[in-house]
Amino acid sequence: MTTSSDIASLVVQEFWRLMATNNFQAVAAVLAQDFVLEWPQSNERIRGAANFTQLNTEYPAQGPWVFTINRIVGNGEAAVSDVSVTDGVQRARAISFFTVEDGKISSMVEFWPEPYEAPFDRTKFVERIE
Amino acid sequence: MTTSSDIASLVVQEFWRLMATNNFQAVAAVLAQDFVLEWPQSNERIRGAANFTQLNTEYPAQGPWVFTINRIVGNGEAAVSDVSVTDGVQRARAISFFTVEDGKISSMVEFWPEPYEAPFDRTKFVERIE
Numbered sequence: 672m673t674t675s676s677d678i679a680s681l682v683v684q685e686f687w688r689l690m691a692t693n694n695f696q697a698v699a700a701v702l703a704q705d706f707v708l709e710w711p712q713s714n715e716r717i718r719g720a721a722n723f724t725q726l727n728t729e730y731p732a733q734g735p736w737v738f739t740i741n742r743i744v745g746n747g748e749a750a751v752s753d754v755s756v757t758d759g760v761q762r763a764r765a766i767s768f769f770t771v772e773d774g775k776i777s778s779m780v781e782f783w784p785e786p787y788e789a790p791f792d793r794t795k796f797v798e799r800i801e
Numbered sequence: 802m803t804t805s806s807d808i809a810s811l812v813v814q815e816f817w818r819l820m821a822t823n824n825f826q827a828v829a830a831v832l833a834q835d836f837v838l839e840w841p842q843s844n845e846r847i848r849g850a851a852n853f854t855q856l857n858t859e860y861p862a863q864g865p866w867v868f869t870i871n872r873i874v875g876n877g878e879a880a881v882s883d884v885s886v887t888d889g890v891q892r893a894r895a896i897s898f899f900t901v902e903d904g905k906i907s908s909m910v911e912f913w914p915e916p917y918e919a920p921f922d923r924t925k926f927v928e929r930i931e
Contacts, residue, residue: 677876711894713919715927726926742898744879746807751874751881753898753910764841766896766912768872768883780883782896784912789843796856797845 679771680745683752686769686776693735695727703775710781733760748772809901810875813882816899816906823865825857833905840911863890878902 682701689698699720708717717723741753741764749770756763763783770778789797812831819828829850838847847853869885871894879900886893893913900908919927 709930711930712914712916714916714930715919715923716930717927722926726923729921729923731921744874744876744881744898746874746876749874751898764912766914768874768881782894782912782914783917784842784896784914785917786842786844787913787915789845791859791861793845793856793859796852797847800839800841800844800846 677745677747677750678774679747679750679769680743682771682774682776683743683745683750683767683769684740687738687740687752687754690727690736691738695724698727699724701776703772703777706776706778708779708781710783712783732758734758807875807877807880808904809877809880809899810873812901812904812906813873813875813880813897813899814870817868817870817882817884820857820866821868825854828857829854831906833902833907836906836908838909838911840913842913862888864888 686698686701689701702720702723706718706720706723708723709715710717717726736756736758739755741755743750743752745751749768752765752767752769754765754767756765763785766782766784768780769776816828816831819831832850832853836848836850836853838853839845840847847856866886866888871883871885873880873882875881879898882895882897882899884895884897886895893915895911895913897909897911899906
């Protein structure tokens with residue numbers, strides 16, 4: 672389900688389209704001057720398009736990154752995307768909260784949830800997804 | 802930042818208010834007949850309010866669950882919440898995608914991101930959040 676009629680969702684779609692080129696400098700086109708990205712899980716904050724570009728360029732990868740948008744929920748000013756990411760070997764899922772101002776991304780807060788085992792036996796209440 | 806003028810965000814706020822009572826049967830008031838919750842990380846799907854209620858009631862806890870809403874992004878039909886959860890000992894963060902139909906939650910897809918170490922040395926591009 673993608674809500675594409677609001678500017679925030681459209682900018683987020685463009686962000687992921689540019690990410691998929693693997694030319695991370697190109698992504699700066701949709702980042703605001705004071706762009707800030709936070710990764711709460713690793714307690715890291717990236718300030719500015721230059722740091723974002725460099726970090727992504729240096730990220731160890733086995734092949735080009737491929738991004739699959741599972742869902743975008745947006746309301747014009749903010750949007751959240753659920754995206755699957757792979758380089759052919761590593762597989763991950765990014766949940767990203769975007770704030771969009773004047774057509775550019777001013778902030779992102781991004782989560783990378785990883786597989787885990789059920790913390791207690793609750794099989795009688797659940798089924799397998801797949 | 803909370804967008805509270807849309808029905809999806811309002812229903813999600815009510816969901817977390819009811820969760821905070823720790824009377825999980827009460828939460829059924831905002832769940833649709835065909836409610837389905839998916840936890841992709843553990844490959845688990847819960848069908849129906851009864852299973853949801855029972856599972857939450859049996860979840861091992863040290864004390865009452867306290868929920869802090871960090872953010873809700875909604876657009877009337879869907880909403881995403883970022884919520885911190887604790888029982889005084891366990892601390893977690895839930896990122897939940899809700900679909901709302903006729904004022905009730907018909908589906909949830911929920912992620913539980915956990916802390917991790919940065920996967921490579923990228924300290925020159927980042928700062929600590931806190």
